Amino acid sequence: MVRELTLSRIRQGLREKEFSSREVTQAYLDRIEELDPRLNSFTQSFREAAMAAADAADERIARGEARPLEGVPIAHKDLLATVEGRTTCASKMLEDYRSPFDATVVERLAAAGAVVVGKTNLDEFAMGSSNETSYFGPVRNPWNTETVPGGSSGGSGAAVAARLCAGATGTDTGGSIRQPAALCGVTGLKPTYGRCSRYGLVAFASSLDQPGPMAPTAEDCAHMLGAMAGHDERDSTSVDRPVDDYPGALEGDLSGKVIGVPAEFFTEGLAPDVERAVRAALDQYRELGAEVREIHLPHYPYAIPTYQVISAAEASSNLARFDGVRYTHRTVEPENLVDMYESTRAEGFGAEVQRRIMVGTFVLSAGYYDAYYLKAQKVRTRIRDDFAKAFEEVDLIAGPTSPTAAFGIGEKAADPIAMYLSDLYTTAANLAGVPGISFPCGFSEGGLPVGMHLMANFFREDLLLNAAHRYQQATDWHTRIPEGF
Amino acid sequence: MEFEPVIGLEVHAQLSTKSKLFCGCSTQYGAEANTQTCPVCLGMPGTLPVLNREAVRMAVMMGLAVEAEVRPRSVFARKNYFYPDLPKGYQTSQYELPLIEHGRLRTEPEDGEPKVVGITRIHMEEDAGKSLHEGFGEGVTAIDLNRTGTPLIEIVSEPDMRSPQEAVAYLKKLHSIVRYLEICDGNMQEGSFRCDANVSIRPMGSEEFGTRTELKNLNSFRNVERAITFEMARQQEVLEDGGHITQETRLWDADKGETRSMRTKEEANDYRYFPCPDLLPLDVPETLVEEARGSLPELPDAKRERFMTEFGLKDYDASVLTTSRELAGYYERVVATGADAKLAANWTMVELLGALNKDGRDITESPISAENLGVLVQRIEDETISGKIAKQVFEPMYAEGIDPDTVIEREGLKQITDTSAIEAVVDEVIGENEGQVQQYLDGKDKVLGFFVGQVMKKTGGKANPQQVNQIVKEKLDARKG
Ligand SMILES: [Zn+2]
Numbered sequence: 001m002v003r004e005l006t007l008s009r010i011r012q013g014l015r016e017k018e019f020s021s022r023e024v025t026q027a028y029l030d031r032i033e034e035l036d037p038r039l040n041s042f043t044q045s046f047r048e049a050a051m052a053a054a055d056a057a058d059e060r061i062a063r064g065e066a067r068p069l070e071g072v073p074i075a076h077k078d079l080l081a082t083v084e085g086r087t088t089c090a091s092k093m094l095e096d097y098r099s100p101f102d103a104t105v106v107e108r109l110a111a112a113g114a115v116v117v118g119k120t121n122l123d124e125f126a127m128g129s130s131n132e133t134s135y136f137g138p139v140r141n142p143w144n145t146e147t148v149p150g151g152s153s154g155g156s157g158a159a160v161a162a163r164l165c166a167g168a169t170g171t172d173t174g175g176s177i178r179q180p181a182a183l184c185g186v187t188g189l190k191p192t193y194g195r196c197s198r199y200g201l202v203a204f205a206s207s208l209d210q211p212g213p214m215a216p217t218a219e220d221c222a223h224m225l226g227a228m229a230g231h232d233e234r235d236s237t238s239v240d241r242p243v244d245d246y247p248g249a250l251e252g253d254l255s256g257k258v259i260g261v262p263a264e265f266f267t268e269g270l271a272p273d274v275e276r277a278v279r280a281a282l283d284q285y286r287e288l289g290a291e292v293r294e295i296h297l298p299h300y301p302y303a304i305p306t307y308q309v310i311s312a313a314e315a316s317s318n319l320a321r322f323d324g325v326r327y328t329h330r331t332v333e334p335e336n337l338v339d340m341y342e343s344t345r346a347e348g349f350g351a352e353v354q355r356r357i358m359v360g361t362f363v364l365s366a367g368y369y370d371a372y373y374l375k376a377q378k379v380r381t382r383i384r385d386d387f388a389k390a391f392e393e394v395d396l397i398a399g400p401t402s403p404t405a406a407f408g409i410g411e412k413a414a415d416p417i418a419m420y421l422s423d424l425y426t427t428a429a430n431l432a433g434v435p436g437i438s439f440p441c442g443f444s445e446g447g448l449p450v451g452m453h454l455m456a457n458f459f460r461e462d463l464l465l466n467a468a469h470r471y472q473q474a475t476d477w478h479t480r481i482p483e484g485f
Numbered sequence: 486m487e488f489e490p491v492i493g494l495e496v497h498a499q500l501s502t503k504s505k506l507f508c509g510c511s512t513q514y515g516a517e518a519n520t521q522t523c524p525v526c527l528g529m530p531g532t533l534p535v536l537n538r539e540a541v542r543m544a545v546m547m548g549l550a551v552e553a554e555v556r557p558r559s560v561f562a563r564k565n566y567f568y569p570d571l572p573k574g575y576q577t578s579q580y581e582l583p584l585i586e587h588g589r590l591r592t593e594p595e596d597g598e599p600k601v602v603g604i605t606r607i608h609m610e611e612d613a614g615k616s617l618h619e620g621f622g623e624g625v626t627a628i629d630l631n632r633t634g635t636p637l638i639e640i641v642s643e644p645d646m647r648s649p650q651e652a653v654a655y656l657k658k659l660h661s662i663v664r665y666l667e668i669c670d671g672n673m674q675e676g677s678f679r680c681d682a683n684v685s686i687r688p689m690g691s692e693e694f695g696t697r698t699e700l701k702n703l704n705s706f707r708n709v710e711r712a713i714t715f716e717m718a719r720q721q722e723v724l725e726d727g728g729h730i731t732q733e734t735r736l737w738d739a740d741k742g743e744t745r746s747m748r749t750k751e752e753a754n755d756y757r758y759f760p761c762p763d764l765l766p767l768d769v770p771e772t773l774v775e776e777a778r779g780s781l782p783e784l785p786d787a788k789r790e791r792f793m794t795e796f797g798l799k800d801y802d803a804s805v806l807t808t809s810r811e812l813a814g815y816y817e818r819v820v821a822t823g824a825d826a827k828l829a830a831n832w833t834m835v836e837l838l839g840a841l842n843k844d845g846r847d848i849t850e851s852p853i854s855a856e857n858l859g860v861l862v863q864r865i866e867d868e869t870i871s872g873k874i875a876k877q878v879f880e881p882m883y884a885e886g887i888d889p890d891t892v893i894e895r896e897g898l899k900q901i902t903d904t905s906a907i908e909a910v911v912d913e914v915i916g917e918n919e920g921q922v923q924q925y926l927d928g929k930d931k932v933l934g935f936f937v938g939q940v941m942k943k944t945g946g947k948a949n950p951q952q953v954n955q956i957v958k959e960k961l962d963a964r965k966g
Contacts, residue, residue: 206762320574
């Protein structure tokens with residue numbers, strides 16, 4: 001029953017008592033049980049807790065006390081701390097870790113009435129663009145299970161695409177929400193840095209990380225973001241600023257809106273079928289009344305190396321706490337303290353995580369700090385300035401989300417550089433802190449989804465959701481569901 | 486060759502905030518291990534720091550007290566290193582842009598001229614936990630994280646000190662200021678006020694610095710002095726033997742009275758400092774600085790000046806009485822009873838501090854209240870007792886915590902000022918000592934003291950000495966005819 005329904009439709013059906021939360025929650029849990037073995041998109045599901053929450057939601061609905069997401073079944077990326085179940089970060093290091101607290105966004109979605117059916121798989125500690133680095137094995141893309149779902153929120157992307165939950169949280173450090181949204185054919189939004197609290201999000205790169213929603217449609221994301229956003233006293237970098245009415249902003253007219261398309265986006269690495277779909281989407285926007293014009297983001301080509309340096313530097317420090325002393329994996333019978341650290345970390349972290357820790361340690365070390373970290377911070381400022389300049393002229397910046405559609409599992413695993421280029425279009429938004437959204441805009445020659453990427457100025461999530469929603473009203477790409485799921 | 490030392494001190498003072506630097510946990514000392522912790526100060530996955538503004542206010546006050554500049558925007562950085570009692574794998578500190586810079590402090594070495602020592606910087610940071618190596622079995626280390634995240638300020642001096650005595654004077658002055666400001670309890674045993682010393686020596690007259698060593702574990706003023714003295718001699722011996730000094734960290738062993746190598750700088754950590762991305766830059770608006778300035782108490786230097794002009798005290802006395810806010814306050818309360826300021830200063834410094842020192846007690850633990858000491862001084866002034874008898878009154882006051890009038894009454898120590906009573910005793914003494922009378926009549930004036938002494942003895946010291954003197958002389962002179 002839930003296969004054909006969007007999050008918004010479920011939300012509405014629950015309120016109008018077409019069906020109960022018990023029914024939809026049960027349906028999703030059954031789908032997870034039946035279909036997820038083919039995808040590996042969940043690290044765990046919470047049948048008992050979810051059913052109890054669903055019953056409680058049904059009671060509230062019956063009493064006429066429904067909250068914004070009352071009874072809606074969602075999943076959380078397993079990088080977000082939850083008291084329920086384990087918080088694994090898809091790492092051996094935290095295989096059995098139980099968090100004593102909920103992440104703020106987890107708390108807020110619960111306070112809005114959402115029911116949590118489980119936690120989704122990811123690249124280990126959110127490091128990866130293909131979801132192949134999880135300690136629990138790769139996630140498969142429901143559109144073609146021989147291909148990757150994208151990363152690092154690939155579990156959330158695949159689970160939403162296969163309709164194993166109505167929506168899911170993701171976290172985006174360099175494109176980790178938008179890129180898997182594109183590769184899985186769902187809608188994913190990375191909010192402005194500071195719009196959603198990072199408290200309880202296990203840090204990868206603190207100055208870039210931002211949690212956000214993933215769901216079938218922009219309207220769905222609007223409902224989720226409304227519940228997730230807002231100032232949090234526990235996160236000093238969260239911004240104290242009123243939350244916009246995102247669902248209320250969906251319907252606005254696009255005429256008069258200016259969409260900038262950076263010339264720098266259409267380079268050699270961009271797959272022709274992706275380019276075709278994106279250009280067609282731009283035509284669609286012209287039809288919707290927007291003006292599309294070419295702009296320039298001259299420092300965009302430096303986004304990937306800048307991101308690599310800054311994210312690795314922060315990661316090397318953030319992951320130092322996993323040292324075997326307290327709650328993590330600890331090596332058996334170490335020879336001494338140093339051996340305990342080294343063996344614990346060598347056993348507990350996968351190859352990609354170790355690679356980034358080493359890069360980060362190197363770029364922060366005495367003698368290299370100025371050449372790498374400091375330089376990267378300077379380029380970051382330039383990238384931010386480029387955006388500021390661009391947003392004086394345009395309302396939105398558009399382009400492809402990912403240079404290619406989903407690639408084969410194992411295809412790029414041996415080539416980290418090629419893998420890092422998957423985030424070519426998305427990382428700049430994290431470096432600048434501006435919000436971005438990805439939504440389906442067509443299919444590749446191989447029948448895989450292609451994502452359209454829009455970015456807006458700080459705190460203009462309303463514009464992003466509005467533009468994506470208008471596009472989705474005019475097209476039906478977002479309604480396609482992978483066969484067999 | 487004669488050498489002179491170049492000494493700089495790094496002092497860590499624990500701020501007396503109720504809660505930790507980045508979370509709400511209590512900073513109370515001595516609680517059961519790991520009971521004052523939360524996910525934030527344990528560095529659990531997903532947690533984030535939130536800065537304690539009270540700690541910033543205290544640090545700003547310290548900056549103002551040493552005439553330093555408060556940076557309108559400072560930055561918290563991460564100092565990365567692995568250690569079992571460092572839960573996050575980094576310490577949040579300030580590095581390139583500290584909260585406070587360019588201060589100065591006037592010090593008064595005990596056997597030297599007053600001196601101004603430069604303060605390079607004062608920055609804020611969080612403390613680490615404690616590793617416990619005893620009581621858990623062979624090779625087992627337990628960790629107490631109660632102290633983790635406790636707010637500290639690190640006060641870094643210029644290498645301006647040229648003797649162990651100057652270093653101690655500087656340290657004592659800092660210690661006194663943090664306590665005046667009530668931003669640190671100054672307890673060196675519990676580690677809330679701790680000091681590392683950077684020591685090098687160079688040939689007298691040389692402008693260049695020698696290679697320095699860093700001395701750790703200096704947990705008392707005395708150990709600071711001993712450790713620096715030892716280290717100076719050690720370095721001199723090495724140089725005189727043709728060796729050279731290795732830049733290293735050395736641990737002071739107070740039992741053996743020596744420093745020993747801990748680790749050399751070459752094998753030391755590369756801390757990989759970088760700005761902490763979880764904390765915004767710390768903005769301190771001018772209004773907050775002004776507010777802090779307005780709330781500054783009278784500091785030791787200003788108080789010393791005032792004691793000199795207002796009470797007519799000598800520099801040394803005024804300095805001693807202002808070493809702590811509590812002592813200065815005690816003295817002022819003694820004077821406030823109406824007691825003579827100079828006499829009150831003597832009684833506070835010599836008798837009271839002497840007795841307290843002997844017992845290892847602090848002025849706040851004085852069994853004699855300031856009011857009672859004031860009354861005692863007044864009893865000397867109004868000649869109820871002599872200065873000498875006052876010491877006999879002081880003892881039971883100290884032992885029993887009672888007031889002087891009660892002691893004087895109980896022990897009958899009231900001074901005899903009745904002239905006829907004194908005359909009777911003088912007559913008695915003269916009658917008993919004809920020989921000495923004759924000596925006086927023969928011109929031996931010195932014998933006068935003998936008569937006075939005898940009278941005092943007979944009155945148990947209670948007779949007014951001036952009166953006795955006068956009467957003895959009158960009576961003997963009368964004999965001269
Ligand atoms: Zn705490």
